[in-house]
Amino acid sequence: MTTPATSVITESPAAETRVDPRTLPGEVGMVERPRRRFLPFDPWHLFLAPLAVVWLVPLLWMVVTSLETPSETLRFPPVLWPESLRFGNYLDVVRDSAFGTWFWNTTVVTVTVVSSNLVLCTLAAYAFARIRFLGRTFVYFVLLATLMVPLQVVLIPTFLIAKDLGLLDHLGALIVPNLASVFGIFMLTQFFRTLPIELEEAARIDGASRLSILLRIVVPLSLPALATLAVIQFLWTWNDFLWPLVTILTNQGAFTLQLGLATFQGAHQTQWHLVAAANLMSMVPMIVLFLAAQRAFVRGIATQGLKG
Amino acid sequence: MPDDGGLNGSSVAAPAPGRLRRLLTSEHLSGWTFVLPAVILIVVFGLIPIAWGLILSFQKAGLISPEREWVGFENYARIAADPKARQAAVNTIVYTLLFVPISILASLLVAHALNRRIALIRFYRLAVFIPVVTSTIATGIMFLWLFDKNFGLANWALGKIGIGPFGFFEDPDQAMVSLVIMTVWGWLGFDTIIYLAALQGVPPELTEAAAIDGASRWSSFWRITWPMLGPATLLLVVWSTISALQLFDEVFFVTHGGPLGRTSVVVFYVYRLAFEQGLGGLSLAGYAAAIAYVLFLVILLLTLAQFWLARRVVHYTS
Numbered sequence: 277m278t279t280p281a282t283s284v285i286t287e288s289p290a291a292e293t294r295v296d297p298r299t300l301p302g303e304v305g306m307v308e309r310p311r312r313r314f315l316p317f318d319p320w321h322l323f324l325a326p327l328a329v330v331w332l333v334p335l336l337w338m339v340v341t342s343l344e345t346p347s348e349t350l351r352f353p354p355v356l357w358p359e360s361l362r363f364g365n366y367l368d369v370v371r372d373s374a375f376g377t378w379f380w381n382t383t384v385v386t387v388t389v390v391s392s393n394l395v396l397c398t399l400a401a402y403a404f405a406r407i408r409f410l411g412r413t414f415v416y417f418v419l420l421a422t423l424m425v426p427l428q429v430v431l432i433p434t435f436l437i438a439k440d441l442g443l444l445d446h447l448g449a450l451i452v453p454n455l456a457s458v459f460g461i462f463m464l465t466q467f468f469r470t471l472p473i474e475l476e477e478a479a480r481i482d483g484a485s486r487l488s489i490l491l492r493i494v495v496p497l498s499l500p501a502l503a504t505l506a507v508i509q510f511l512w513t514w515n516d517f518l519w520p521l522v523t524i525l526t527n528q529g530a531f532t533l534q535l536g537l538a539t540f541q542g543a544h545q546t547q548w549h550l551v552a553a554a555n556l557m558s559m560v561p562m563i564v565l566f567l568a569a570q571r572a573f574v575r576g577i578a579t580q581g582l583k584g
Numbered sequence: 585m586p587d588d589g590g591l592n593g594s595s596v597a598a599p600a601p602g603r604l605r606r607l608l609t610s611e612h613l614s615g616w617t618f619v620l621p622a623v624i625l626i627v628v629f630g631l632i633p634i635a636w637g638l639i640l641s642f643q644k645a646g647l648i649s650p651e652r653e654w655v656g657f658e659n660y661a662r663i664a665a666d667p668k669a670r671q672a673a674v675n676t677i678v679y680t681l682l683f684v685p686i687s688i689l690a691s692l693l694v695a696h697a698l699n700r701r702i703a704l705i706r707f708y709r710l711a712v713f714i715p716v717v718t719s720t721i722a723t724g725i726m727f728l729w730l731f732d733k734n735f736g737l738a739n740w741a742l743g744k745i746g747i748g749p750f751g752f753f754e755d756p757d758q759a760m761v762s763l764v765i766m767t768v769w770g771w772l773g774f775d776t777i778i779y780l781a782a783l784q785g786v787p788p789e790l791t792e793a794a795a796i797d798g799a800s801r802w803s804s805f806w807r808i809t810w811p812m813l814g815p816a817t818l819l820l821v822v823w824s825t826i827s828a829l830q831l832f833d834e835v836f837f838v839t840h841g842g843p844l845g846r847t848s849v850v851v852f853y854v855y856r857l858a859f860e861q862g863l864g865g866l867s868l869a870g871y872a873a874a875i876a877y878v879l880f881l882v883i884l885l886l887t888l889a890q891f892w893l894a895r896r897v898v899h900y901t902s
Contacts, residue, residue, distance in 0.1 A: 318702045328712070332714070335718075352734060396621050402618060403619045407611050424884070428832055428854075430634055432869050432876065433634075456621065514719070515719035517833045537722070537725065555722050555725045570713070573713075574781075
């Protein structure tokens with residue numbers, strides 16, 4: 277996973293055991309002393325282990341339910357371990373619903389939005405960070421101001437714009453408004469400004485164009501930041517619910533996974549084995565991406581937090 | 585929140601006796617070419633809606649029908665007299681007052697616990713972080729099932745220790761608390777990541793020096809660590825307050841505002857007016873936009889107030 281030297285969140289050096297000669301016996305001190313270790317393990321396990329179990333229960337319970345028979349799901353006390361593992365539930369979901377379509381739509385939307393954001397935000401952020409053009413500071417501040425306004429409070433006018441542009445009821449509604457994000461521009465601008473400018477200046481003296489400097493010098497140095505933007509944008513787009521809910525009104529062929537799941541749950545209220553299987557399948561790509569790019573996720577959230 | 589990225593110090597040089605030709609071949613043109621695609625998109629889908637929302641709030645307007653009629657402050661006056669709007673406001677405030685302190689205090693404790701080098705720590709962190717990537721709908725499905733009145737695991741487990749059974753989302757008195765539990769589950773990892781990063785920015789020398797001077801862990805936490813976590817706490821308070829005030833997905837999917845309207849929050853009520861009833865032909869989009877704009881102003885004022893307060897109490901290093 278991560279090496280402590282480079283990961284954002286590392287194990288604290290303060291936790292190393294040191295003996296402070298000035299701490300008197302019985303006094304509560306900062307320093308860990310062997311004398312206080314009345315347990316064969318760190319006492320924090322007593323807090324963290326139950327916490328981890330409680331936090332994983334909703335997920336594990338979905339896994340168990342997705343492998344049960346319909347009658348097993350409707351028993352009380354609950355069946356904690358099914359008699360036989362019914363992997364067929366997953367096939368049933370794929371066969372009986374438009375799960376494949378939802379998955380494909382979500383993939384198309386997410387891949388398009390993430391790639392477009394990488395391109396458009398990189399271009400804009402580079403200009404904001406490096407090129408002195410008329411109105412730069414003003415435009416940058418205006419963009420930042422929109423970062424303060426969540427979609428929820430401008431839902432109706434944004435919907436009307438999408439309607440007037442003829443975007444409703446097909447995937448364009450989910451793609452076009454999200455092709456560029458203020459968050460991406462802001463994050464990359466901040467990052468580009470930390471890069472040493474000397475290389476770029478040397479390249480400019482050699483007559484390189486802005487675009488080739490961006491592609492050959494800046495982008496290769498910015499891969500971690502771009503990865504962070506990509507995973508955060510992926511997360512938002514894949515999991516988005518409100519915007520698809522209001523823009524995909526009647527065309528079920530343009531449903532995303534979240535819309536499909538919500539509808540599926542509504543239509544199969546008592547068939548929890550199927551709902552659980554559908555739900556888990558929808559989560560797989562996100563969890564795989566998280567496990568593969570945990571560092572980029574954590575960095576994305578931590579830097580967003582600390583620099584914001 | 586976002587700072588200017590240091591742009592202030594390097595503002596554009598005053599246009600020298602510039603000629604059009606020089607302007608076109610200059611940095612101005614390349615700069616604008618680079619930013620234009622993104623700027624157009626953000627203006628159309630980010631900036632115009634803010635202005636249009638304000639205009640709409642003074643109109644009687646439908647979502648689908650082209651009808652637009654100026655009504656002045658009628659929509660705003662109507663909010664005060666609408667018991668459902670008041671109920672939505674009260675529900676939103678109750679949710680925010682529960683969610684913000686609980687999620688922040690819990691994440692501080694969890695981040696403190698996770699900030700050590702012990703066995704299984706990667707597993708513990710993973711368990712807390714996984715909900716961050718879980719969608720609101722997936723979370724809703726999990727908790728609808730976990731909190732199912734008849735077959736849910738929660739009632740079984742609580743029955744083992746002799747309490748319950750609970751109705752959870754189906755009980756008017758428990759639905760809101762159940763929503764809080766569910767959303768804390770989903771957000772804890774996010775808050776914890778931010779606190780964990782901030783905790784690791786606290787130099788160990790400080791707490792070590794305090795320990796040598798005889799400070800207890802408790803007082804060294806409150807007197808050294810906690811003040812240094814100020815910026816992170818401020819960020820989380822602002823962020824959690826904003827996201828709590830605009831709660832929607834969970835309410836829409838899990839409780840649909842019920843039972844008896846006890847979880848109908850502001851954004852849900854706006855959605856209901858504009859989209860569920862609006863698509864049915866009623867011209868409530870203007871009224872809904874007015875409610876949304878009030879929420880927008882409340883969020884804006886609260887955020888400014890929090891930053892104003894924070895300037896007096898939050899300690900920033902470097």
